[in-house]
Amino acid sequence: MATCALGICDGSGFLYDEATNTARDCACRPQMIARNRARGLAAVIPERYRDVDFDRFPVTEIDPKVVAATRRYVSRIDANLDAGRGLWFMGPVGTGKTTLAMLVTKAALDAGRSAARYSLPGLLSQIRKTFDTGSHNDLLERLVAVDLLHIDDIGAEQTTPWVLEELYSIINARYEEQRAVVITTNIMDRDTLCQQITERTVSRLTEMCDELPLMGHDHRLDLRIA
Ligand SMILES: Nc1ncnc2c1ncn2[C@@H]1O[C@H](COP(=O)(O)OP(=O)(O)OP(=O)(O)O)[C@@H](O)[C@H]1O
Numbered sequence: 414m415a416t417c418a419l420g421i422c423d424g425s426g427f428l429y430d431e432a433t434n435t436a437r438d439c440a441c442r443p444q445m446i447a448r449n450r451a452r453g454l455a456a457v458i459p460e461r462y463r464d465v466d467f468d469r470f471p472v473t474e475i476d477p478k479v480v481a482a483t484r485r486y487v488s489r490i491d492a493n494l495d496a497g498r499g500l501w502f503m504g505p506v507g508t509g510k511t512t513l514a515m516l517v518t519k520a521a522l523d524a525g526r527s528a529a530r531y532s533l534p535g536l537l538s539q540i541r542k543t544f545d546t547g548s549h550n551d552l553l554e555r556l557v558a559v560d561l562l563h564i565d566d567i568g569a570e571q572t573t574p575w576v577l578e579e580l581y582s583i584i585n586a587r588y589e590e591q592r593a594v595v596i597t598t599n600i601m602d603r604d605t606l607c608q609q610i611t612e613r614t615v616s617r618l619t620e621m622c623d624e625l626p627l628m629g630h631d632h633r634l635d636l637r638i639a
C-alpha cells in the first residue's frame with residue numbers, strides 16, 4: 414500500500430473534500446510522481462542507456478536526419494502513441510539503433526505513458542517461462558495493453574515456427590488495437606527480413622512504423638580503441 418510521504422493524504426496523492434465532493438493535489442504529489450517515474454525508468458531502461466539524451470554523445474554523432482525524425486516523433490509522443498504510430502530503426506551493428514529507440518521509450522515514460530522494453534530473444538525466453546506458470550495470457554495481455562512496446566533486435570533470433578507465431582501474435586494484436594511499437598533490426602533487406610520473421614509480420618510492422626535507416630560502421634569498435 415502507498416503511504417503519503419508527508420503524512421497528509423491516504424497515499425493516493427489527492428485530498429478529498431467531502432463537503433464539495435472535489436479533490437485537490439496533496440503536497441506529496443510532485444515527489445510521488447518523481448518517485449514513480451524513477452521506478453519506471455529503472456525498470457524499463459537498462460543502465461547503459463539511462464542517461465541518453467538528444468544533446469549528449471553518442472546521439473550528437475548519429476546521422477542528423479534520423480535524429481531529427483526521432484526528435485519530431487518524440488515532440489508529439491502523446492499523439493503518436495494514441496494513433497499507434499511507431500518507429501523502426503534499421504541498420505548494421507553498432508550504429509545507434511538501440512540508443513535512439515531508448516530515447517523514444519524514455520520520452521514515453523517521461524510523458525507518463527506506460528512502456529515495456531525487451532530484446533526479442535529476451536522476450537521469447539520470458540514467454541517460454543510463462544508456460545510453466547500458466548501465465549501466458551497475462552503476459553500477452555500486458556504486451557498488448559502497454560502504450561509503447563519497444564522490441565530490440567528483431568530478426569536476430571534463431572527462428573522456429575513457435576518463435577514466428579509468438580512474434581506474429583504480439584505484433585498482430587498491437588496492430589489490431591492500434592498500439593505503437595518501436596523496433597530495431599539489423600536486417601536492411603526486406604526479402605531477407607520476410608524470410609526471417611514472415612511476410613505477415615513484416616507487412617504489419619511496415620504499416621505501423623516509419624522506417625529510419627542508419628548507416629555506417631560499428632561504433633563499439635571506436636570506443637574500444639579509444
Ligand atoms: N554514430 C555514433 N557515433 C559514435 N558512437 C556511437 C554511434 N552510434 C552508436 N554509438 C555507440 O556505439 C555503441 C552501440 O550503440 P547502440 O547500442 O545504440 O547500437 P545498435 O545499433 O543498437 O547495435 P546492435 O545492432 O548491435 O544492437 C554505444 O556504446 C553507443 O554509444
Ligand SMILES: [Mg+2]
Pocket residue numbers: 510511512565566597
Ligand atoms: Mg541494439
Ligand SMILES: [Zn+2]
Pocket residue numbers: 417418419420421422423424425426427439440441442
Ligand atoms: Zn500525500
